[in-house]
Amino acid sequence: MTHMELYLIPTTGQYTTVKLPITLVSARSPLEMSDVVEKLQLSTPQIAFNGNLTFTQNQFGLQILDKNTLNSEIVFQILNYVSSEFPKVSLNWYSLAHWYTNKQDKGAFIQKALTVLEPRIKTFDGQSEIYKIMMIVFDQNELHQLQNQLNQLEIPNIAIQQSGQWYLEITSDKRTKANAVQSILNDEALDFTQIAAIGDGHNDIPLLKAAGLAIAVDNANPEVKKHVKMVVAKNTEHGVAEAISAINTLNEQVI
Template sequence: MKIKHIFTDMDGILLDSHGALSDTNHWSIYYSELPITLVSARSPLEMSDVVEKLQLSTPQIAFNGNLTFTQNQFGLQILDKNTLNSETVFQILDYVSNEFPKVSLNWYSLAHWYTNKQDKGTFIQKALTGLEPRIKTFDGQSEIYKIMMIVFDQNELRQLQNQLNQLEIPNVAIQQSGQWYLEITSDKRTKANAVQSILNDEALDFTQIAAIGDGHNDISLLLQIGRSAFELAISKEIKQLAIKSEFILQR
């Protein structure tokens, strides 16, 4: 069946290790006749430059499926959103700050990136995105879509994830996104759910699209695809996790 829409992750797929869009990817997508949707853990603020460069008018997916939007010269049009409960944000930020003080702790509203301190993690994010965080404590006044923790020790990352899971906080999804990143969003949406909503609007199904992804947070989407495209560098770990879920990744 002919492919009618492409859905692609950004980091490690569309963007290089420095967060840059290569000329090859830029012009390949710019001149593509197919509609293209970015499906990312990033905030729309971190996606904006790429959406603008590629002149994408289709719906875009941020925060692991919990925000769907379009972008034009007037700003963003929100099509679907799911935020974290403010009490939940207070609870998680307080817990991580006290129990894992060395972890780089960040949280995101629609328009801003916040952190409680500058550290190695925030400097890396600044280099990748070209953005500056606002340093402040959470005051409950902003709608928060994502809490992101950057952990450079894999054992500590696993321990952090296990302890957060043991808290059994309702209505949240806790998942790894990349080697160093642990992210918390609403559990109301996944990347797959968000893609399905777009397909419903376009009267398409998963057999008519190509999906490109290589991260833990892409598995929900990849499991739904009948025909997929994957970069050659897709990690063995993601293949193994997908195979355990009774889905075989084919190149």
């Protein structure tokens, strides 16, 4: 995939240099993160839905450590509003286990190509807990208009934010990526200065600024690179592996 997760990795020498504990911090759903978690054999807590789901994954499935979902009435309100006022917008919503959309369109096709997942095509019936509504808008003016009009509705308990060039996402405002990470650090008796963060997007900047070692991949937005201490290869050219190798070297020096 061209978009990467934000990786958080403790850099203190107390950890083994053979297998670093890694946390993915993502706007994505666990379904979209599962393949990476499995390939890296990560048993550490992972963060999805912009901080509103913290979980671990093993061969038996997911263990939920913390969650914040959207109120069903609010989901109905937003889906109906966007469908009525912005019918060209690709409308998607996510439960813990499924990706839903109301129609097959360009946005759904692109998401299928990126994630190799298949959406369930249906209207929202209120029967599932929904963590995220994602709108894909290919016209920047329309995206900004949609964001402005949603903000003007002043719907309580939601966070509306752009994630990538075409994506507008709505999640609960109970958690952010930063305070979800803080909870994990508290459990491990660590602070932000003791971790490394690897990122590429605007929404990674707050955590990159807080991390003791901030790393960007080479394809990161130029604004992101202003806030890091190291730039590695593109994420499509093993940049994350290069960063982890560098962190291993630092840990060996500490030990």
